[in-house]
Amino acid sequence: MILSANSGSSSLKLSLYDVVSRDEPAINLILTATISSIPFPPAIFSAKHLASSSSQPKNEQVESIKDHLSAFAHFLTYLKHDAAIDPSQISHICHRIVHGGDFSDPILISEETYHHLEILSDLAPLYAVVKIDLTFSLNVINGIQA
DSSP states (O other): OEEEEEEOSSOEEEEEEEEEETTTBEEEEEEEEEEEOTTSSSEEEEEEETTOSSOOOEEEEETTOOSHHHHHHHHHHIIIIISOOOGGGOOEEEEOOSOOTTOOSOOOOOHHHHHHHHHGGGGSHHHHHHHHHHHHHHHHHHTOBO
């Protein structure tokens, strides 16, 4: 599975794709989630499991979401408990970073590239630190290619 993440200053949008075949690069969108009003509790968590006909869309206020990392933790809990998807099935995470400085092509986030992006966070302070922290956390915590 591939997770696409896009975090803004007050939101986090996530899309989960299933790889149909390793032979042909085809993917299917199976789930979407949005967490909004993150710095202004209560945050709003919305999710829709597109691959399940029995799953109802979720739309709820969540007091425990205080920042982007707790928003992502809530998403992982939703995946496991509500959508019956094991987060360890996610093999890659794609994340847009608002300003990559001298990075103009996709890169793998390593400790070296993470620290380089951290230095660039002054270029877009409202976005960069959140995105860098989230991306690096996903990579380190889950052992996933980010």
